[in-house]
Amino acid sequence: MTDNFEPKIDTHLWSNKARNLSPYVPGEQPKQEGLCKLNTNENPYPPSPKVAEAIAQVLVNQAQQLRLYPAPESDTLRQALASLHNLAINQVFMGNGSDEVLAFIFLCFFAKERPLLAPDISYSFYPVYAETFDVNLVKIALRSDFSIEPDDYRQPCSGIIIANPNAPTGILLSVAAIAKLASEHPNAVIVIDEAYIDFAQTSDNQPVSAISLINTHDNILVTQTFSKSRSLAGLRVGMAFGNASLIEALTRMKNSFNSYPLDSLAQAGAVASAIDTAYFKEVCQKVIQLREQLTNELVKLQFHVLPSQANFVFARPKNGKAREMAAALREQGIVVRYFDKPRLNEYLRITVGNAEQMKRLIVALREL
Amino acid sequence: MTDNFEPKIDTHLWSNKARNLSPYVPGEQPKQEGLCKLNTNENPYPPSPKVAEAIAQVLVNQAQQLRLYPAPESDTLRQALASLHNLAINQVFMGNGSDEVLAFIFLCFFAKERPLLAPDISYSFYPVYAETFDVNLVKIALRSDFSIEPDDYRQPCSGIIIANPNAPTGILLSVAAIAKLASEHPNAVIVIDEAYIDFAQTSDNQPVSAISLINTHDNILVTQTFSKSRSLAGLRVGMAFGNASLIEALTRMKNSFNSYPLDSLAQAGAVASAIDTAYFKEVCQKVIQLREQLTNELVKLQFHVLPSQANFVFARPKNGKAREMAAALREQGIVVRYFDKPRLNEYLRITVGNAEQMKRLIVALREL
Numbered sequence: 001m002t003d004n005f006e007p008k009i010d011t012h013l014w015s016n017k018a019r020n021l022s023p024y025v026p027g028e029q030p031k032q033e034g035l036c037k038l039n040t041n042e043n044p045y046p047p048s049p050k051v052a053e054a055i056a057q058v059l060v061n062q063a064q065q066l067r068l069y070p071a072p073e074s075d076t077l078r079q080a081l082a083s084l085h086n087l088a089i090n091q092v093f094m095g096n097g098s099d100e101v102l103a104f105i106f107l108c109f110f111a112k113e114r115p116l117l118a119p120d121i122s123y124s125f126y127p128v129y130a131e132t133f134d135v136n137l138v139k140i141a142l143r144s145d146f147s148i149e150p151d152d153y154r155q156p157c158s159g160i161i162i163a164n165p166n167a168p169t170g171i172l173l174s175v176a177a178i179a180k181l182a183s184e185h186p187n188a189v190i191v192i193d194e195a196y197i198d199f200a201q202t203s204d205n206q207p208v209s210a211i212s213l214i215n216t217h218d219n220i221l222v223t224q225t226f227s228k229s230r231s232l233a234g235l236r237v238g239m240a241f242g243n244a245s246l247i248e249a250l251t252r253m254k255n256s257f258n259s260y261p262l263d264s265l266a267q268a269g270a271v272a273s274a275i276d277t278a279y280f281k282e283v284c285q286k287v288i289q290l291r292e293q294l295t296n297e298l299v300k301l302q303f304h305v306l307p308s309q310a311n312f313v314f315a316r317p318k319n320g321k322a323r324e325m326a327a328a329l330r331e332q333g334i335v336v337r338y339f340d341k342p343r344l345n346e347y348l349r350i351t352v353g354n355a356e357q358m359k360r361l362i363v364a365l366r367e368l
Numbered sequence: 369m370t371d372n373f374e375p376k377i378d379t380h381l382w383s384n385k386a387r388n389l390s391p392y393v394p395g396e397q398p399k400q401e402g403l404c405k406l407n408t409n410e411n412p413y414p415p416s417p418k419v420a421e422a423i424a425q426v427l428v429n430q431a432q433q434l435r436l437y438p439a440p441e442s443d444t445l446r447q448a449l450a451s452l453h454n455l456a457i458n459q460v461f462m463g464n465g466s467d468e469v470l471a472f473i474f475l476c477f478f479a480k481e482r483p484l485l486a487p488d489i490s491y492s493f494y495p496v497y498a499e500t501f502d503v504n505l506v507k508i509a510l511r512s513d514f515s516i517e518p519d520d521y522r523q524p525c526s527g528i529i530i531a532n533p534n535a536p537t538g539i540l541l542s543v544a545a546i547a548k549l550a551s552e553h554p555n556a557v558i559v560i561d562e563a564y565i566d567f568a569q570t571s572d573n574q575p576v577s578a579i580s581l582i583n584t585h586d587n588i589l590v591t592q593t594f595s596k597s598r599s600l601a602g603l604r605v606g607m608a609f610g611n612a613s614l615i616e617a618l619t620r621m622k623n624s625f626n627s628y629p630l631d632s633l634a635q636a637g638a639v640a641s642a643i644d645t646a647y648f649k650e651v652c653q654k655v656i657q658l659r660e661q662l663t664n665e666l667v668k669l670q671f672h673v674l675p676s677q678a679n680f681v682f683a684r685p686k687n688g689k690a691r692e693m694a695a696a697l698r699e700q701g702i703v704v705r706y707f708d709k710p711r712l713n714e715y716l717r718i719t720v721g722n723a724e725q726m727k728r729l730i731v732a733l734r735e736l
Contacts, residue, residue: 015477021621021624023620026437047435055427069408107386107500131624218381234433234438235632258464258468263602
């Protein structure tokens, strides 16, 4: 919508807050048929077939029930996720996608007085939330290899927010490094945004998610989403895991904003997805395998590829002309994400698609 | 959740904002089977059968598509509603229920410096939003007959918010009175919260909705919902209608908070409901008829019943012992809403149920 924003629009009735907004601009959702869409990190595979079955069941048996408000705290869904992660239900919070959860986190835990620290290169919605909710965001530069160094965060703060794996780099921070951050900042909330964590794995099969730290660190809050690894971007389901007191703050904020953010069908579909672990693991493994293949192909084409643990890769063509390459791919019906920002503007962020899409991409790149 | 709030909870990591919240408490959603639930103003009739059909179609033909993000601005749905009301698409904003729309309205148009005016008796979420978003809410007393008198609002303000019909009274303010308010406050946004407007009608069949004023008053913003008249509380769909510049502010706020508040299934279901005008009118007429019958029965039982244009009535038993009556009804499995507040605590708010529920209620009241 911001693209259509008319400079002459009449803002005399707007609050100062509204006038000063710089809305987030999501990746383009082109309507053109036949496009190879590798720009918004959606999963190339469909959701578990159990999802549609569960929702169809609601429609057949309880369509009547749509007249009633949904479960306000998504209790069945929270219980399913708590069981999955060996947590208590009061350590789980549900929101309308992890973006809504993140908005509530900014309102609940960060202040103007003490800064919030975040990597200078990360999810571009963080600075938008900071501006919307008057949070003093201080950006900490990534190291030259695009990695996050916990020692760089040694300063007083009300919180630290890190996407892990980071976006758009795909680089993973270890659980040990996160534990260190949390221990060094006992009076700050350490938010680990794990939108892509299910595509990460270590060679020794140790935990990669900071969920493993929740019971030992009361200041770690982990956000996750059904939009990526569970192929349900269309259902709008996100969550936070953390100490019960952090979850209580989020619950109170939600209930001061909108009591019922998850509709009945989304709750039913998400429960079905959450308990279909076999399907989930299979899809994640397929994406991981395709990511490794894509990385190998790009390296062969002399790209510099960052070590990704996400469902995308961040890669620099040898000549650094990423903008031109994105435009040339677009002409062939392949859409990738290009960021016109310092340090990022020689790279492309390419979502891992299915085997056919990856083949089409590599053929196109070879020809360029 | 607030009922379960433990006083000893550790809040040292919470922002001041989080510590100071007083969350909204929605009407109870008891899980007990067989209850006659007349406490949350849900529609006793199911949604249009076209809703389940449309969603089932998505599941059959495009379940795959749930992996993709939904249309961020709900364009098809906005266009359907614009057509219904003879508006342009840029005069329509969609949100996750009208509660979310109202939250964005508070952020976009009201400030701390100039007060927001609202009736002292109205939707109890308004003071919650005011506290959450630092808005200076000034309450204007209803007249002794519970009516709203526009002349009482003659003071500088950044906005006025009125539920129309008002809750929990059910009393309707005329379109002419709203036009007068808007004209007298050219620099304030006049928000008319029409959650219940589809159950209102005038004897001369003149418009009751302030939507009829939008093209002549650039400061009127109307909110509506699919939760009541369209029997879709379970889908979470609400909207605002107004001048394009007001809608642009809401769009920018949404995109600074959560880009995709309506999932793909909710959008498809709401479109199907919006275009099934025949079913919609039939349901509204049935509810209106039952409301009139309920009013007559209550009057016979010597209740004082306010003149309701909503899908509930607000009624005072002759002895004023509303609390005891609510408790006695509950013992018989009938749940109505009781507000333990000055001026309201001798009344019951009773949702209009279906014919069978109304019969059960009247029989129980006769026995009491």
